[in-house]
Amino acid sequence: MHSRLILVAFLVASVPLTACRREQPPPPPPPAEETTEETTQPQQPDDDNDAAAERARAIAEARSILEERVHFPFDESTITPETEQLLLQKVEVLQASPNVQLRIEGHCDERGSVEYNLALGNRRAEAVRQFLMDYGISGDRLQTVSHGKERPLAPESNETAWAQNRRAEFIVTAGGDQINPPS
Amino acid sequence: MNRRASWRSVLLLSVLLLPVGTAQAQDVERFPGVSLGLTYETRYQPPLAILPFTGRFGGQEVASRVEAIIARDLRYSNRFVIMDSLPANVVGEEVDYGLWDQMGVDWLLTGRVEGSGEGYVLVLELHDVVFREVADQGRFAIPRQESEHFRMASHIASDAVVWWAFEEPGMAASRIAFSRMGDDGNQELWMVDSDGENLRRITNFGTTTLSPDWSPDGRRVVYSSYKTGLPRVYELNLETGEERQVPAPRSGDYITPSYHPDGERVVFSVVGGGQSGLYTYNIAEGCCMESLTQSRWEDISPRFSPSGDRITFNSNRLGLGVPQIYTMSASGGQPQLVSPFIYGQPSYFTSPDWSAVGDRIAFHGRAERGQPYQILVAEVGGGNNRVVQLTFTGRNEDPSWAPDGRHLVASGERSWGRGLFVVDAVTGNVRQLLTGVRAQVPAWSPSLAPRVEQQLRTTSH
Incomplete structure (x- = not known):
């Protein structure tokens, strides 16, 4: 948790300076916001590109945090400690990106029946949604759907494949061009 | 059928059927509280001989094809011992009842196909060898071989023979719809005739499509x-x-x-959004969504009883992570547990289907984790709730009753491959319907005879 807070502090300090530039990339017209006027020094194109590249990298990382899969124990929709860590990172990105909406897809391994696994996959997606809502993310931004066991990642019939297939996936359904790194 | 219970039946029962029963009692996993065995009392299977069908006025060109379809249907009915390889000298216009009686035959089927207008007429006679008379006969319109209804018209005649002999519905004139996974990971709806022929695709959506069910008139399917x-x-x-x-x-x-x-009306499950439950909707009128159950648990896979006054469904409402089968009044209320749940056992039961004939609910499940799924049948009529295990080998899932109320189709796996299997709840006989296809959630249609007969009338007149 400490390292995460440090990361947040770093991002809070550095990111807003360039946040507005993403919308209106260089060359000018200069951004209208006062903060930009006050804090941005005249920059060389190289610095500008560096900042833009850093910004792009941070956005890409935020997107991959949003889209990273989480996994579940056999026949359960329990949020494990590992899953909790991943979901807390998503909370930060979602808080920084109010226009982003997610579809949470619940998946199961091949054991269990077709139709009951649809229910179980939904419980998983709902458990994730509830977790994110408990951290203040509006339920309106979070849609759930279950794919049961019908979309396996790994086709094999062994423990490794089953563990891989018991998962929730995250699809950005709106605001994909407005993802911000945690602030 | 009591009148036919001759000495032959006693002999057959003792010789053929008892060894089957004892073999099933061995080397299988047991469900606590579930008896092994078959859904019905074992019945006498009367020997049936089928004479080679004859043809007139051009009917000879399809006579052997129609005969082959019907002979196989009657074998698949699991109701007769079919006599093949008949001696050449018995083929003739006159039926010699004395000869057939000596050969131990109870029933004799003769058929004649006559060319008629655009198609043919099949004249079938079922002879009662014991009583030395024609028990029943009928004329069946058979379209040309190129017609999509050629095989189904023959299946209708097969079901008539079953009705003549037993006064019970058959299942030859029916189809099985199911979800089939393609190489792209999508699942489309397909269907196949009851005899495994005529495999074809119904949908082309390029996505996951599951859980087909047939309308009672066989003209429509509902799915998700x-x-x-x-x-x-x-x-x-x-x-x-x-x-x-x-x-x-x-x-x-x-x-x-x-x-x-x-x-x-259709009944379905809405899962998620904090509350799950069963709903009905009148899809014919496009109105009237009604809620049957509402809870934080999942009620899924609902099926009405034939009268429509009760409903069976699957639910994890015990909260133990092991879904069970319930029945409930169709207007809602307190559900009753049907599956053989024992507290502390991780027994898992899903996918109920209510037979159109008799108060029987088939479902699949396992007693312990890691066990393959087997089909069980609960008898829910008359206050008793006996559950029997129907299958014992391989994996068997998502049973669906045939319109005859005794056969079930299930998806499954055997040592030699996966596919769809047909299980007879009376004899325990298992037939492979389709192999080498990734088929699941099969649904057996009602009898398609009324629908096909109507279409034959409209096309031939």
């Missing part, structure tokens, strides 16, 4: 599909291609639909 990215319930008219959607006024996954016996 991810066409919009979210599972929603749709109905497809197989004759017109028209598709209707059940509206989704609240969020959640709309899954596992099936028809009310009135053919107008």
Whole structure:
């Protein structure tokens, strides 16, 4: 948790300076916001590109945090400690990106029946949604759907494949061009 | 059939049937509280001989094809001992009852195909060898071989023979719809005739489509599909291609639909959004969404009883992570547990289907984790609740009753491969319907005879 807070502090300090530039990339017209006027020094194109590249990298990382899969124990929709860590990172990105909406897809391994696994996959997606809502993310931004066991990642019939297939996936359904790194 | 219980039946029972029963009692996993065995009392299977069909006025060109379809249907009915390889000298116009009686035959089937207008007429006679008379006869319109109804018209005649002999419905004139996974990971609806012929695709949605169920008139199927990215319930008219959607006024996954016996309403599950439950919707009128159950647990896979006054479904409402089978009044109320749940046992039971004949609910399950799924049948009529285990080998899932109320289709796996299997609840006989296909959630149609007969009339007149 400490390292995460440090990361947040770093991002809070550095990111807003360039946040507005993403919308209106260089060359000018200069951004209208006062903060930009006050804090941005005249920059060389190289610095500008560096900042833009850093910004792009941070956005890409935020997107991959949003889209990273989480996994579940056999026949359960329990949020494990590992899953909790991943979901807390998503909370930060979602808080920084109010226009982003997610579809949470619940998946199961091949054991269990077709139709009951649809229910179980939904419980998983709902458990994730509830977790994110408990951290203040509006339920309106979070849609759930279950794919049961019908979309396996790994086709094999062994423990490794089953563990891989018991998962929730995250699809950005709106605001994909407005993802911000945690602030 | 009591009048036919001759000394022959006693002999056959003792010789053929008892060894089957003892073999099944061995080396199988048991469900606590579940008896092994078959759904019905074991019955005498009367020997039936089929004479080679004859033809007149051009009918000879299809006579042997029609005969082959009917002979196989009657074998698949598991109701007769079919006599093949008949001696050449018995073929003739006159039926010698004395000869057939000596050969131990109870029933004799003769058929004649006559050319008629655009198609043919099949004249069938079922002879009662014991009473030395024609027990019943009928004339059946058979279209040309190129017609899509050629085989189904022959199946209708097969079901008539079953009715003549037993006064019970057959299942030859029917189809099985199911979801089939393609190499792209999508699942489309397919169907196949009851004899494993005529395999063909119904949908081409390019997504996951699951849980088909047939309307009582056999003209429509209802299913759930991810066409919009979210599972929603749709109905497809197989004759017109028209598709209707059940509206989704609240969020959640709309899954596992099936028809009310009135053919107008569908019942389905909405899962997610904090509350799950069963709903009905009148898809014929496009109105009247009604809630049957509402809870934080999932009630899924609902099926009406034949009268429509009760419903069976699957639920994890015990809260123990092991779904069970329940029945409930169709107007809601307190559900009753049907599956053989024992507290502390991780027994898992899903996918109920209520037989159209008799108060029987088939489902699949396992007693312990890691065990393959087997089919069980619960008898829910008359206050008793006996459960029997029907299958013992391989994996068997998602049973669906045939219109004859004794056969079930299930998806499954054997040592030699996976596919769809047909299990006879009377004899325990298992037949492979389709192999080498990734088929699941099969649904057996009602008898398609009324629908096909109507189409034959409209096309031939």
